[in-house]
Amino acid sequence: MAILKKFNFVGGRVLKTGIAVFITALICELLGWPPMFAVITAIVTIEPTAADSIKKAYVRFPASAIGAAFSVVFNFAFGDSPLTYMLVAVATIVACHKLHLQDGALVAVLTGVAMISTVQDHYLSNFFIRLGTTLTGLTVSTLVNLLVIRPDYSKSIKSKIQQLIVETGDLIEGRGTEITRHQPLHRETRADFQRILKDMEAIETLCKHQKKEWKLHQFDRKNMRNIHYEFKKLTILRQVHYHVGNLVSLPSMHLPEKKAQIVEDMVKSIKSAFHHPDFAMDESHDAIVKELLDLLRHEVDVREAYSHRFSEETVIYYELVSIHDLLEELNHIHKFEIRHQKLLEKSLDISS
Numbered sequence: 001m002a003i004l005k006k007f008n009f010v011g012g013r014v015l016k017t018g019i020a021v022f023i024t025a026l027i028c029e030l031l032g033w034p035p036m037f038a039v040i041t042a043i044v045t046i047e048p049t050a051a052d053s054i055k056k057a058y059v060r061f062p063a064s065a066i067g068a069a070f071s072v073v074f075n076f077a078f079g080d081s082p083l084t085y086m087l088v089a090v091a092t093i094v095a096c097h098k099l100h101l102q103d104g105a106l107v108a109v110l111t112g113v114a115m116i117s118t119v120q121d122h123y124l125s126n127f128f129i130r131l132g133t134t135l136t137g138l139t140v141s142t143l144v145n146l147l148v149i150r151p152d153y154s155k156s157i158k159s160k161i162q163q164l165i166v167e168t169g170d171l172i173e174g175r176g177t178e179i180t181r182h183q184p185l186h187r188e189t190r191a192d193f194q195r196i197l198k199d200m201e202a203i204e205t206l207c208k209h210q211k212k213e214w215k216l217h218q219f220d221r222k223n224m225r226n227i228h229y230e231f232k233k234l235t236i237l238r239q240v241h242y243h244v245g246n247l248v249s250l251p252s253m254h255l256p257e258k259k260a261q262i263v264e265d266m267v268k269s270i271k272s273a274f275h276h277p278d279f280a281m282d283e284s285h286d287a288i289v290k291e292l293l294d295l296l297r298h299e300v301d302v303r304e305a306y307s308h309r310f311s312e313e314t315v316i317y318y319e320l321v322s323i324h325d326l327l328e329e330l331n332h333i334h335k336f337e338i339r340h341q342k343l344l345e346k347s348l349d350i351s352s
Contacts, residue, residue, distance in 0.1 A: 012149040017046045020144040024137050041137030050146040051212035056103045057138050063104025064134040067092040067112030072123045088112040153206045169274025176267025180260040184252045229337040240326050243319040253312050262291050279331040
């Protein structure tokens with residue numbers, strides 16, 4: 001299987017689908033069963049994780065039995081007619097919904113509808129044969145998902161998070177430049193912000209998949225530790241984008257030249273820190289933060305005398321200071337990650 005992983009023209013899931021289809025069709029041929037239903041089941045039941053395959057198999061088998069039963073009943077009553085197709089599909093979906101078998105509804109409907117044209121007589125034997133082929137497809141796809149090319153999302157998670165961190169720095173600088181130059185929110189800036197949010201959701205899904213795989217397969221401690229820290233970074237990044245979202249929502253405004261220069265210096269320094277592999281911030285960054293804090297305190301003191309509502313200018317300073325605080329957290333997390341990696345490597349060297 002290590003050799004198969006080297007080929008990049010197909011993904012692991014595509015390859016596992018092909019293997020599951022071949023084995024399923026081979027078993028059906030040996031048993032003298034029609035392979036179509038089993039192959040359809042094997043194709044649609046390959047999941048991103050083995051844990052999902054096992055969990056959903058318990059739902060999909062009874063759901064398929066329901067679809068096959070409706071196919072036999074309505075075929076007996078109305079024959080091979082458009083009405084039969086409609087009744088089988090609707091009845092199967094409703095039954096799966098009422099019995100909380102939604103994860104198996106697709107397989108059940110496909111099984112039921114595909115059976116209609118093949119059931120001529122011997123309804124009971126046809127029912128059990130179709131049920132057997134469906135069970136074969138479910139079993140093979142689950143075993144293939146469990147044993148063949150174990151899913152490992154760790155490298156993908158790490159590379160995607162690193163890419164998002166860099167893109168976040170670019171986004172903050174871009175939005176800051178729009179603000180300091182008195183420009184309205186650009187369409188590209190909003191599109192980048194929304195795309196990054198979607199990418200973060202996709203990475204969170206990969207993290208969930210990886211944690212499920214840990215329950216079924218043994219992973220080395222180093223790999224698990226790396227994912228743990230990457231997930232922490234992703235959590236911080238989610239908080240950063242909460243503040244970026246507030247900057248994106250601000251209307252166009254005019255900042256005095258001196259204040260605009262401080263904001264521009266700050267967003268450039270933030271971008272530089274996001275682009276740095278260690279999230280390092282130099283002394284000049286600290287000096288800019290101090291200037292920004294002074295502006296924030298002044299704005300708060302002035303506004304408190306007249307209104308409890310923050311001005312747009314105050315919001316800019318607050319959001320940038322908040323992003324700076326989260327950058328410091330990322331820096332601390334990275335330091336802990338490096339320290340734990342060294343300790344783990346040292347302990348492994350001692351044990352070996």
